Amino acid sequence: MSSTAQDVSGLPDSEKPLLTGNQTFASITATISGIVERKTPPIWYLALGAALSLLMVLFGSIGWLVYEGTGIWGLNNPVGWGWAIINFVWWVGIGHAGTLISAILFLLRQRWRTSINRFAEAMTLFAVSCALIFPAIHVGRVWVVYWTFPVPNQMGMWPNFRSPLLWDVFAVSTYFTASLLFWYTGLIPDLATFRDRAKTKIKKFVFGILSVGWRGGNRQWKHYELAYLILAGISTPLVLSVHSVVSTDFAVSILPGWHTTIFPPYFVAGAIFSGFAMVVTLTIIARKIFGLENMITVNHLEKMNKIILLTGSMVGYAYGMEFFIAWYSGNIYEQFTFINRAFGQYGWAYWIMVSYNVLVPQLFWFKKLRTSVPVMFVASLFINVGMWFERFVIVVSSLAQDFLPANWDYYSPTIWDVATFVGSFGLFFTLFLLFIRFLPMISMAEVKTVLPEADPHYVAPGTKGGHHE
Amino acid sequence: MSDATQNIEGVLAEFKSPSDLYHAAEKVRDAGYKNFDCHSPFPIHGMDGAMGLKRSPLGWIVGLAALVGTSSALGLQWWASTIEYPIIISGKPFFSFQAYLPITFALGVLLSAFAALIGMLVLNGLPRFFHPVFYSDMFAKVTDDGFFVSVEAADPKFDSNQTRAFLESIGGTNVEVLQKS
Numbered sequence: 001m002s003s004t005a006q007d008v009s010g011l012p013d014s015e016k017p018l019l020t021g022n023q024t025f026a027s028i029t030a031t032i033s034g035i036v037e038r039k040t041p042p043i044w045y046l047a048l049g050a051a052l053s054l055l056m057v058l059f060g061s062i063g064w065l066v067y068e069g070t071g072i073w074g075l076n077n078p079v080g081w082g083w084a085i086i087n088f089v090w091w092v093g094i095g096h097a098g099t100l101i102s103a104i105l106f107l108l109r110q111r112w113r114t115s116i117n118r119f120a121e122a123m124t125l126f127a128v129s130c131a132l133i134f135p136a137i138h139v140g141r142v143w144v145v146y147w148t149f150p151v152p153n154q155m156g157m158w159p160n161f162r163s164p165l166l167w168d169v170f171a172v173s174t175y176f177t178a179s180l181l182f183w184y185t186g187l188i189p190d191l192a193t194f195r196d197r198a199k200t201k202i203k204k205f206v207f208g209i210l211s212v213g214w215r216g217g218n219r220q221w222k223h224y225e226l227a228y229l230i231l232a233g234i235s236t237p238l239v240l241s242v243h244s245v246v247s248t249d250f251a252v253s254i255l256p257g258w259h260t261t262i263f264p265p266y267f268v269a270g271a272i273f274s275g276f277a278m279v280v281t282l283t284i285i286a287r288k289i290f291g292l293e294n295m296i297t298v299n300h301l302e303k304m305n306k307i308i309l310l311t312g313s314m315v316g317y318a319y320g321m322e323f324f325i326a327w328y329s330g331n332i333y334e335q336f337t338f339i340n341r342a343f344g345q346y347g348w349a350y351w352i353m354v355s356y357n358v359l360v361p362q363l364f365w366f367k368k369l370r371t372s373v374p375v376m377f378v379a380s381l382f383i384n385v386g387m388w389f390e391r392f393v394i395v396v397s398s399l400a401q402d403f404l405p406a407n408w409d410y411y412s413p414t415i416w417d418v419a420t421f422v423g424s425f426g427l428f429f430t431l432f433l434l435f436i437r438f439l440p441m442i443s444m445a446e447v448k449t450v451l452p453e454a455d456p457h458y459v460a461p462g463t464k465g466g467h468h469e
Numbered sequence: 470m471s472d473a474t475q476n477i478e479g480v481l482a483e484f485k486s487p488s489d490l491y492h493a494a495e496k497v498r499d500a501g502y503k504n505f506d507c508h509s510p511f512p513i514h515g516m517d518g519a520m521g522l523k524r525s526p527l528g529w530i531v532g533l534a535a536l537v538g539t540s541s542a543l544g545l546q547w548w549a550s551t552i553e554y555p556i557i558i559s560g561k562p563f564f565s566f567q568a569y570l571p572i573t574f575a576l577g578v579l580l581s582a583f584a585a586l587i588g589m590l591v592l593n594g595l596p597r598f599f600h601p602v603f604y605s606d607m608f609a610k611v612t613d614d615g616f617f618v619s620v621e622a623a624d625p626k627f628d629s630n631q632t633r634a635f636l637e638s639i640g641g642t643n644v645e646v647l648q649k650s
Contacts, residue, residue, distance in 0.1 A: 024614065025510060025613065025614035026613055026614040029510075029612075029613040029614065150545060150549060156553075156554070157554065158549040158550070158553060158554040159549075160556075160558060161546040161549065161550055161568065161569055161572060162550075162558055162559070162561060162565055162568040162569075164571075166572070167571040167572055167575075170571070170572045170575040170576065171571060171575050174575040174576070174578055174579045177579060177582065178578055178579060178582040181582045181583065181585070181586045182582070184586065185585070185586050185589070189510070189511070189612065192612045193510075193612035193613060195612075196609035196610075196611070196612045196613070197609075197612075197613075208598060209596075209598075212590060212595040212596035212597075212598075213595055213596050213597040213598045213599070213600065214595070214612075215506075215508060215600055215602055215603075215611065216508045216509055216510060216611045216612060217506035217507065217508045217619070218494070218506060218507045218508070218509070218512070218513070218516045218517065218520055218522070219506050219520075219522065219593070220506075220593045220595075221509070221512040221513075221516070222517055222522055222524075222525050223525045223527055223588075223589045223592045223593050224512070224589055224593070225512050226524075226525040226527045226528065226589075227527055227585045227586060227588065227589035230527065230528065230531050230581070230585045231582060231585050231586070234531075234535075234578050234581050234582060234585070235578075235582075237574075237578075238575075238578045241571065241574060241575070245571050248571075444510075445510060445511045445512075446511070448510055448511045449511045449512070453486060453487065453488075454487055454511060454513070455487065455488075455514065456487045456488045456490070456491035456492075456513050456514060456515055456516070456519075457488065457491075458486075458487070458488055459488075
């Protein structure tokens with residue numbers, strides 16, 4: 001690339017180079033491998049220490065839960081589903097952005113995804129790991145959680161395949177497994193890079209095994225690219241189905257506020273919305289700490305903010321439509337539930353949800369704001385919080401005041417609800433810190449393909465046109 | 470001396486750019502070589518045509534896995550809910566197939582995902598931790614910014630001297646005979 005090629009200020013967004021700073025194939029390898037190869041920065045140990053401490057909080061909370069039972073949580077009658085389900089839905093939702101970036105944007109040939117897909121897929125895996133904890137522990141008797149799987153047992157008992165809760169077991173565990181396989185497939189060429197750059201015997205051995213002897217031959221790429229395409233193709237309906245299935249946990253019940261057909265698309269939009277907010281939060285931190293401003297440019301962040309604006313507006317539409325349907329249905333229980341949701345005892349949570357999820361993303365209509373890193377960082381934090389409250393509102397406000405006023409109660413969490421949730425961040429960040437320390441956090445093989453010279457018909461500026469047979 | 474007695478297993482040549490590798494692939498293909506490969510740090514668009522390769526059959530493998538996954542999931546749910554453990558739930562029929570579709574879909578995807586990764590590895594002959602190209606020290610660049618053509622000794626047209634000269638004539642540099650040292 002000549003230096004004049006870098007003067008991009010006058011170009012429309014679609015023609016700007018995706019990477020800045022005169023990148024070559026070698027500079028991409030050096031930048032991304034360098035993060036892992038240089039000496040571990042002290043801040044990493046500090047961060048890992050903090051994350052491990054939180055992880056201990058998670059283990060401690062789960063230990064106490066297993067010993068004592070779900071009575072340690074703030075659950076009451078009628079609120080039998082509390083933070084555990086809220087956290088489950090929240091974490092699964094966050095995972096969805098990673099799959100959207102790795103699969104759906106791949107099928108749509110959005111080449112800017114290459115800078116963030118590895119990172120976002122890792123986030124998916126770790127978020128889904130956190131999510132899987134909650135349904136597993138909320139059963140109380142954790143040691144019989146295998147009853148949810150169709151395993152022949154001495155009781156002669158089989159799971160109820162008509163139950164959305166069972167669909168969830170299959171949908172979420174398939175989602176985790178398929179995401180892991182997709183992630184590993186993407187990692188193979190980059191693991192081979194690490195193998196070839198490894199200096200120590202242990203690294204040579206470990207990356208040698210993990211990269212399965214990859215030689216980068218086109219006879220391998222041929223199968224590899226098709227495998228990648230197929231994985232993207234099957235992950236796309238999978239990611240749309242997972243949160244739809246999660247939403248049927250609610251929608252299939254007869255509870256006002258849950259029993260609604262808008263839930264599957266509304267949950268999927270919300271999931272992608274919250275997931276992108278989390279990707280923005282994490283990439284802003286990572287690109288700053290590791291100096292990746294040329295790989296993950298403001299252009300990349302702006303594109304994510306546009307998706308946040310779109311999905312945030314879809315979520316806002318769903319909030320409005322729920323109210324309309326409640327009124328239009330003529331069902332007094334439904335109408336009461338929604339008026340009560342906004343103005344009843346949990347009204348404060350409702351307005352946190354609306355202002356963080358619907359109003360905050362509207363900032364991104366303005367180019368100045370959606371390209372400002374501090375603004376988007378703060379906005380993404382608000383959205384993360386707002387989306388947690390969305391699940392809180394759905395779960396708790398519908399349960400706390402159901403059909404009979406005699407049943408009504410107010411739900412508040414105990415210290416153990418909070419500790420388990422906070423502890424799940426420990427698991428998330430522990431896994432994330434290990435990932436960015438030991439694995440390539442940007443897909444080198446894929447990022448290289450967005451350079452103009454990766455095209456076999458590329459003609460270097462200043463040379464005469466290539467020949468074609 | 471013949472190549473076999475000298476333990477020669479192939480020839481490796483470096484090319485400067487994806488574009489050079491692409492044109493080299495066309496020439497190696499047209500010269501009639503069969504056991505050759507073009508190594509690059511990332512997949513190069515159109516290379517299959519340049520090398521004269523057929524489309525990967527992986528789609529059929531994954532399609533079969535999807536069929537096995539969906540049919541066994543549906544079969545399991547049918548058998549468990551109607552024969553092994555028939556219980557009336559909400560007055561629904563034992564085989565209420567609509568409710569079985571989410572799990573049917575999920576298991577179809579699960580098996581397809583495994584088939585895609587494992588099938589890809591098997592078709593590629595991986596894991597294979599040793600290959601003659603690894604005799605070359607410069608080959609480590611292939612995962613960074615190196616572009617290589619390798620011709621294996623198994624190719625009927627292979628002759629270490631002629632193949633070497635041929636690769637040089639089409640613009641290959643650092644041409645190296647892959648030989649057990």
